Amino acid sequence: MVKEIINIGCIKHRYTDSTEVNICGLNFLMYPGEKVALLGANGCGKTTMLSHIIGLLAPQEGEVRVLGLNPSRDFKKLRSRVGVLLQTAQEQLIGPTVWDDVAFAPLNSRWPREAVEERVSQVLAELNISHLARKIPHYLSGGEQQKVALAGALVMQPELLVLDEPFSRVDQRSKKEITSLLLNINQKYGTAILFTTHDLTPIAPLADTVYVMREGEILARGTPAEVLTDRKVLQAAGLETPDLLELFYALKAKGVDLPPTLSLEEAAAVLLREIKKPDPPA
Numbered sequence: 001m002v003k004e005i006i007n008i009g010c011i012k013h014r015y016t017d018s019t020e021v022n023i024c025g026l027n028f029l030m031y032p033g034e035k036v037a038l039l040g041a042n043g044c045g046k047t048t049m050l051s052h053i054i055g056l057l058a059p060q061e062g063e064v065r066v067l068g069l070n071p072s073r074d075f076k077k078l079r080s081r082v083g084v085l086l087q088t089a090q091e092q093l094i095g096p097t098v099w100d101d102v103a104f105a106p107l108n109s110r111w112p113r114e115a116v117e118e119r120v121s122q123v124l125a126e127l128n129i130s131h132l133a134r135k136i137p138h139y140l141s142g143g144e145q146q147k148v149a150l151a152g153a154l155v156m157q158p159e160l161l162v163l164d165e166p167f168s169r170v171d172q173r174s175k176k177e178i179t180s181l182l183l184n185i186n187q188k189y190g191t192a193i194l195f196t197t198h199d200l201t202p203i204a205p206l207a208d209t210v211y212v213m214r215e216g217e218i219l220a221r222g223t224p225a226e227v228l229t230d231r232k233v234l235q236a237a238g239l240e241t242p243d244l245l246e247l248f249y250a251l252k253a254k255g256v257d258l259p260p261t262l263s264l265e266e267a268a269a270v271l272l273r274e275i276k277k278p279d280p281p282a
């Protein structure tokens with residue numbers, strides 16, 4: 001059986017102001033090469049869970065295993081194997097220029113200068129931000145900072161990418177570009193991808209598996225189609241059903257029962273077929 005790369009049962013974290021976050025419910029398991037979305041409303045505990053996975057926080061109770069290690073204890077061993085994009089991307093940008101920032105990890109790992117130059121140019125080009133190489137990260141726009149932080153997460157070609165709200169500050173076109181870049185990286189290198197979101201749109205194209213969280217409780221796991229068509233689960237988690245599915249439900253209520261789909265292209269095809277269907281004989 002394939003060994004999981006992330007395993008979380010029940011964990012409890014108490015912040016210094018004594019806010020308690022209990023992450024429990026279904027076991028959170030993630031496998032090599034898998035693309036997983038962690039879905040949940042604001043404040044439900046997504047960032048808290050990711051912070052445990054990347055070793056920024058340690059649980060007061062329970063255990064977190066990542067690539068067979070304990071992330072808060074084995075932080076250094078995991079550093080180059082796990083690429084991280086924080087929700088507050090600007091806080092992880094430490095280089096005086098974008099180039100320095102993205103080059104930080106490979107230089108720190110003593111890569112030859114030429115290899116660093118090549119890899120940094122490649123990753124900046126993949127994210128369409130080569131023109132920002134000499135800019136000061138602090139002065140970039142929010143979306144630009146997010147892309148630079150993502151470049152830093154990708155530069156070491158990690159086994160696992162942990163991305164906290166990677167689509168929150170980028171525009172529609174960048175969302176599509178980042179989605180196809182991540183799909184490409186996943187296919188080419190088998191990189192596993194875990195991302196959080198409260199926006200449902202990136203889930204269907206990017207995730208194999210979706211976990212739904214409500215106030216720390218992991219209450220559902222399934223494929224994007226299973227989870228996004230489960231109105232009860234979405235409602236329980238305080239999330240909105242995607243507009244496209246609402247359209248299918250509204251049609252069903254009027255007697256037109258068509259198979260709901262999350263893809264705009266498929267929805268157009270289904271609706272066209274229905275419109276062009278010859279009328280039944282009177």
Ligand SMILES: Nc1ncnc2c1ncn2[C@@H]1O[C@H](COP(=O)(O)OP(=O)(O)OP(=O)(O)O)[C@@H](O)[C@H]1O
Pocket residue numbers: 015016017019021040041042043044045046047048049087198
């Ligand atoms: N540093 C902190 N100190 C005290 N409480 C915190 C801290 N960070 C998070 N919390 C609290 O823990 C709970 C979970 O927060 P968390 O940031 O994990 O949620 P989230 O699901 O990532 O939300 P969002 O979608 O807004 O990013 C919230 O009630 C929040 O107020």
Ligand SMILES: [Mg+2]
Pocket residue numbers: 046047048087164
């Ligand atoms: Mg968060």
